[in-house]
Amino acid sequence: MSIDYFKHRYGYEVEGMWMPRVTAITSLISRPFFAGSYRSAEWGNKVHYAVEKILKEEMHEAEKEIEPTLRVFEQWRKEYTVRIISPKEDIECKVYDFENGYAGTVDMVAEVQGTRGIVDLKTGNAIRDEHSLQTAAYLNAYNKGVQKKLQAKTRWILRIDQYEECKGCLAKRSMKSGKERISGGNEWCNHQWSYAKGETEFVELEGKEEDFQAFLAAKEVWEWYHRAFLRKVANYPKNVMQKVLI
Numbered sequence: 001m002s003i004d005y006f007k008h009r010y011g012y013e014v015e016g017m018w019m020p021r022v023t024a025i026t027s028l029i030s031r032p033f034f035a036g037s038y039r040s041a042e043w044g045n046k047v048h049y050a051v052e053k054i055l056k057e058e059m060h061e062a063e064k065e066i067e068p069t070l071r072v073f074e075q076w077r078k079e080y081t082v083r084i085i086s087p088k089e090d091i092e093c094k095v096y097d098f099e100n101g102y103a104g105t106v107d108m109v110a111e112v113q114g115t116r117g118i119v120d121l122k123t124g125n126a127i128r129d130e131h132s133l134q135t136a137a138y139l140n141a142y143n144k145g146v147q148k149k150l151q152a153k154t155r156w157i158l159r160i161d162q163y164e165e166c167k168g169c170l171a172k173r174s175m176k177s178g179k180e181r182i183s184g185g186n187e188w189c190n191h192q193w194s195y196a197k198g199e200t201e202f203v204e205l206e207g208k209e210e211d212f213q214a215f216l217a218a219k220e221v222w223e224w225y226h227r228a229f230l231r232k233v234a235n236y237p238k239n240v241m242q243k244v245l246i
Helices: 003-010 022-029 037-055 064-079 130-144 208-225 237-245
Strands: 011-014 017-020 091-097 102-112 115-122 154-165 172-174 181-183 197-204
Touching: 003 011, 011 091, 011 102, 017 022, 017 102, 022 102, 022 130, 022 208, 037 064, 037 091, 037 102, 037 115, 064 154, 064 197, 091 130, 102 130, 115 130, 130 154, 130 208
Parallel strands: 115 154
Antiparallel strands: 011 017, 091 102, 102 115, 154 172, 154 197, 172 181
8 A cells, every 4th residue: 555545545635634534543442344335335425425415405316216215304404393593514525634644524504403513424324432422523523613602512313314214124224335235024924025114313422531532542553554655744733843853
């Protein structure tokens, strides 16, 4: 792997500094990718793009395969009275923390039932532990970069997904990965599948300080694992600081 590819794959250039992405750091504690994960990521990218267009009220014709997911996203917006003050600045918002040396992209900063916070959009089939570390890092970096009156008070995970349900045994089937994935129900059932249905899971995460400290610990492990490459990144904050001290 070349140093240029390493920098492109794992981080961002921000104001002349290169910093690793939050998701690159937390990937160390993610579950291993299953076969077909590329297709799942492609599906997730389509949903993220469509949601961004919806929130910015920009013209966009979404693909039919993700329509059930987008419908439940719209239902969530109405149910929780979601308000975005500045769509240009608060959607796909780039954040960074020079002091701790990382950067990332927040899906949306919104008022949800009157409380301002960050919302991390997930399109998988479950909310996972590393999502707590991601959102804690995003929250810290976002609040460092805005005025106190605009700071976010909390963080949420919004999981939106879709599935087909067996009319007999109620098993669920997903086709996002490019192959059939069935969960629950009766394995001996001669499944008769419904039309795709959307589903949402919306969770507020507590313990932001504890999660942020865990993120910083994960970052140290990530830095150790990639130490050979990081030594070659001249504009990595830690390398710059070492030169200043020398």
